[in-house]
Amino acid sequence: MPTDYKSVKKQFEKSMNEYDDNALVQNIVALKMICEVAQISINFENILELGSGTGLTTKKIAREFKFKNFFANDLVEKSKIYVQKYIPNANFLCGNALKIKPPKKMDLVISNAMFQWFDNLESAVGTIKKSMNKGAILAFSTFGVDNYKELRDITGLSLNYKTLGEIKNILEKLGFKILYGENFYEEMSFKSPLELLVHMKKTGVNSLSDEVWTFKKVKDFCDKFSKKYPKTILTYSPIIVVARKK
DSSP, rough: OOOOOOHHHHHHHHHHHHHHHHHHHHHHHHHHHHHHHHHHHHHEEEEEESSSSTSSSHHHHHOOOOOEEEEESSSSTTTHHHHHHOOOOOOEEETTTTTTOOOSOOOEEESSSSGGOOOOHHHHHHHHHTEEEEEEEEEEEOOOOTHHHHHHHHHHOOOOOOOHHHHHHHHHHEEEEEEEEEEOEHHHHHHEESHHHHHHHHHHGGGOOOOOHHHHHHHHHHHHHHOOOSEEEEEOEEEEEEEOOO
């Protein structure tokens, strides 16, 4: 089923005020990704961040990298306010990441916890590649096949996650040299299944489905979760990839 970007936009817009306090794993991933890129270079003339959101990654880019022009993109217009808090002269491009038209070729395209929303990763990366200079760096994080496995087991809801190997193959096919790739796991613990659902709402992940969570659905989920799992945990399976356009 194709991603409903209107629903994704709506849910992330709702969660923005509470996102940073709850996106603990996304913050860990951003730090690791920035660190890996910095080992290759900290100097980039033109940088494009896709899915800038609340500026969680933007803040780290501003602190670690030197650049002339910074461009940020997000579905949510409000993201511009967050981005310009950290990079006041940032150029903001609102809309679908695959439909924006950056005015310059990029030396670094970076994105944290957003690529999993692309329906066709190969097509998406092919589009993004067109906005990159030869030798430019593409750095992104996404999530692997075990991501939110507890949620998938109970509800059947899941995105079309890929393995690190599949992602590497796609990038190499498109003319990228893989510089770094990692798939790791982080578990979050909650006091109850209801608290887990609240966490997902506050990180915008309830946009996995546009179904209305009625009281009965919430109760059914909590009952099924408690029956299947003795402890309330949620598994994250982040993937970080850094590649160079040949």
